[in-house]
Amino acid sequence: MESAADLDAIDELRVFRERFTHSDSEPDLIYLDGNSLGRQPVEAKKVLELVVGAQWGERLIRGWNEGWLDIPLRVGNLIGELIGAADGEVILAENTSVCLFKLAVAKLKAQPSRTTIITTSDNFPSDIQVLHSAALNAGLGHIVRVIDTELSDDPMAALCEALDDSTALVSLSHVSYRSGWRWDLAEVNQAATKTGSSVLWDLSHSVGAIPIDVAASEVEVAVGCTYKYLNGGPGAPAFMYVRSDQNDLINPISGWFGSQDPFTFDPSSPAASDITRFLTGTPHVVSAALIQPGVEMLLDAGIDSVYRKSVQLSDRFIQLCDEQLGSLGFEVRSPINHVNRGSHVALFHPDAQAVGLALINEASIIPDFRPPDILRFGFAPLYTRFADVDATVDRIRELVMGGAIQRWQDKNPIVP
Numbered sequence: 551m552e553s554a555a556d557l558d559a560i561d562e563l564r565v566f567r568e569r570f571t572h573s574d575s576e577p578d579l580i581y582l583d584g585n586s587l588g589r590q591p592v593e594a595k596k597v598l599e600l601v602v603g604a605q606w607g608e609r610l611i612r613g614w615n616e617g618w619l620d621i622p623l624r625v626g627n628l629i630g631e632l633i634g635a636a637d638g639e640v641i642l643a644e645n646t647s648v649c650l651f652k653l654a655v656a657k658l659k660a661q662p663s664r665t666t667i668i669t670t671s672d673n674f675p676s677d678i679q680v681l682h683s684a685a686l687n688a689g690l691g692h693i694v695r696v697i698d699t700e701l702s703d704d705p706m707a708a709l710c711e712a713l714d715d716s717t718a719l720v721s722l723s724h725v726s727y728r729s730g731w732r733w734d735l736a737e738v739n740q741a742a743t744k745t746g747s748s749v750l751w752d753l754s755h756s757v758g759a760i761p762i763d764v765a766a767s768e769v770e771v772a773v774g775c776t777y778k779y780l781n782g783g784p785g786a787p788a789f790m791y792v793r794s795d796q797n798d799l800i801n802p803i804s805g806w807f808g809s810q811d812p813f814t815f816d817p818s819s820p821a822a823s824d825i826t827r828f829l830t831g832t833p834h835v836v837s838a839a840l841i842q843p844g845v846e847m848l849l850d851a852g853i854d855s856v857y858r859k860s861v862q863l864s865d866r867f868i869q870l871c872d873e874q875l876g877s878l879g880f881e882v883r884s885p886i887n888h889v890n891r892g893s894h895v896a897l898f899h900p901d902a903q904a905v906g907l908a909l910i911n912e913a914s915i916i917p918d919f920r921p922p923d924i925l926r927f928g929f930a931p932l933y934t935r936f937a938d939v940d941a942t943v944d945r946i947r948e949l950v951m952g953g954a955i956q957r958w959q960d961k962n963p964i965v966p
């Protein structure tokens with residue numbers, strides 16, 4: 551195995567690390583939770599100063615005519631560039647759960663003769679809740695079928711077996727929040743199309759880490775988080791992708807910002823004909839503006855380079871875990887083949903939560919814990935070093951051998 555120092559020295563992305571904020575009080579912090587909340591781009595502070603300081607502070611309501619109204623679409627277009635969408639096909643709104651609800655109901659209503667929604671047990675819990683809610687609120691008697699892919703060696707085969715001519719909609723996370731399993735977008739879309747159904751994708755755990763080409767993969771509709779690998783900040787709005795030919799889709803939560811001209815203040819104003827019809831109320835100007843720096847950095851870096859490093863980092867972590875942690879009860883629970891994996895790795899241990907707390911509190915290393923027994927390690931290539939990977943595995947071994955599990959066993963933080 552090549553030395554981490556050598557790999558860091560020749561890393562073409564190493565310059566990007568300095569474009570993120572690093573705390574003076576924790577200069578050695580190893581942050582491996584960018585798959586949950588990305589680091590802060592340095593540029594974000596300038597954007598905040600502009601939007602809150604100069605624009606809100608001085609220009610007040612005039613800000614709406616000086617750029618605020620364009621933000622959902624302008625930043626949406628940048629995300630579109632990252633995922634192979636055309637201008638006008640991506641827009642920022644609310645959060646991933648609400649965006650998923652809007653597009654799920656829209657898709658169900660466009661397909662009224664079919665009754666089943668298919669998703670998988672490893673989908674994000676909120677997505678599954680939202681799909682149940684969409685089924686209820688579409689008012690067409692849909693049922694949600696959750697297929698168990700966690701125990702399946704071949705999730706694609708399990709999915710194909712479930713698809714039939716009653717399937718209205720398939721809704722999947724491109725990369726599973728837990729195991730890191732990654733679907734092949736094009737393969738799933740083609741299988742669904744053959745049965746006359748549609749797929750609604752959640753790109754939260756892949757956008758900004760994995761190359762996505764929505765056009766080439768024939769994605770019709772998708773949503774995604776902006777606060778993970780896009781580094782948009784806590785609670786940043788989500789994005790919706792609606793392919794430009796999806797004209798029959800109607801926003802189920804219509805409101806003034808989705809109408810043709812919100813400023814006629816006319817409740818019978820027709821829905822906009824472009825993607826802005828999926829807006830409802832006032833855009834989240836401040837947090838939406840903060841998304842731009844992170845997306846621009848990814849565009850500068852190039853998603854292919856980002857992905858190349860993601861694979862190197864996560865493959866290295868998996869190999870080191872196998873070599874050094876197997877005898878201590880750890881087991882990698884993510885796909886070993888990177889073709890089937892996102893940019894995070896799930897590591898099983900019966901006392902995973904205690905190990906995670908020891909890493910955070912005794913070693914300045916931040917992974918996250920997903921109950922009951924999984925630690926997730928997210929490798930955000932723009933700021934993670936090869937040396938971070940080696941140090942993490944070393945510290946896990948040292949902590950466990952030094953009795954850390956006993957020290958942290960009964961502690962339960964609110965956010966795991």
Ligand SMILES: Cc1ncc(COP(=O)(O)O)c(C=O)c1O
Pocket residue numbers: 645646647648674676677723727752754755775788
């Ligand atoms: C895959 C996935 N989908 C949806 C969500 C929920 O996003 P939001 O809270 O923005 O609705 C998350 C949150 O982490 C997620 O990981």
